[in-house]
Amino acid sequence: MGTPLFVKVCGLRTERDVDTAVEAGADAIGFVFAESPRRIDAGTARRLAARVPDGVLTVGVFRDQPLDSVRALLGETGMRAVQLHGHEDLAYFDALRPDGRTLIRGVAVRGEVPRYGERGEDVLLLDAPVPGAGEAWDRSGKQLPAPGRRWLLAGGLDPHNVADAVRAARPWGVDVSSGIETSRGVKSPELITAFIAAARGAETVS
Numbered sequence: 001m002g003t004p005l006f007v008k009v010c011g012l013r014t015e016r017d018v019d020t021a022v023e024a025g026a027d028a029i030g031f032v033f034a035e036s037p038r039r040i041d042a043g044t045a046r047r048l049a050a051r052v053p054d055g056v057l058t059v060g061v062f063r064d065q066p067l068d069s070v071r072a073l074l075g076e077t078g079m080r081a082v083q084l085h086g087h088e089d090l091a092y093f094d095a096l097r098p099d100g101r102t103l104i105r106g107v108a109v110r111g112e113v114p115r116y117g118e119r120g121e122d123v124l125l126l127d128a129p130v131p132g133a134g135e136a137w138d139r140s141g142k143q144l145p146a147p148g149r150r151w152l153l154a155g156g157l158d159p160h161n162v163a164d165a166v167r168a169a170r171p172w173g174v175d176v177s178s179g180i181e182t183s184r185g186v187k188s189p190e191l192i193t194a195f196i197a198a199a200r201g202a203e204t205v206s
């Protein structure tokens with residue numbers, strides 16, 4: 001058996017959805033602070049994050065926001081990881097590194113796939129050109145990160161396609177938002193559970 005697939009579910013906004021994700025075995029739960037229909041305020045994030053057990057990563061998602069406000073929100077909400085999904089440069093990543101949080105670099109893949117580690121990130125997240133839009137990106141002919149690299153596949157995944165996507169791309173993990181929603185920003189407990197089960201199911205196929 002290989003390394004277990006890392007499963008992140010993103011854009012959760014209610015206690016019910018957080019509890020469902022934890023019970024279903026999510027490895028990470030994303031809370032969006034970037035401009036988005038899924039955006040939540042600091043108080044809500046702090047309350048939701050307090051329900052997440054230690055073994056599950058809480059991830060604050062940001063996009064091209066001032067470093068000071070990102071730092072303040074991370075501290076206030078107790079997030080254990082930060083996902084930077086915009087044009088944040090190496091200096092921006094370097095400034096956050098001493099805080100000791102897991103650094104996730106979200107990249108909208110348009111042309112070539114960026115190499116793992118260019119910002120010193122712990123995890124590289126490869127996403128569609130419009131983050132959180134539920135669109136897949138064209139992976140054909142693309143040089144994906146080497147096996148063993150910590151990278152997440154995202155963009156248009158759902159309970160029906162995640163297993164095939166994992167078998168084809170062989171990522172270290174997966175991330176989903178739209179594919180576990182009934183309408184934009186509204187998560188479905190059934191879809192959260194189905195997604196995590198389907199992703200885990202893909203691990204058993206060699």
Ligand SMILES: O=C(O)c1ccccc1N[C@@H]1O[C@H](COP(=O)(O)O)[C@@H](O)[C@H]1O
Pocket residue numbers: 010011030032034035036037038061062063085106125127128131132133134135136154155156157175176177178179
């Ligand atoms: O979800 C959002 O609204 C969002 C906003 C800003 C940056 C990232 C965002 N989400 C990320 O988008 C992918 C999943 O997208 P989808 O499954 O195709 O809807 C994932 O990395 C989220 O963290």
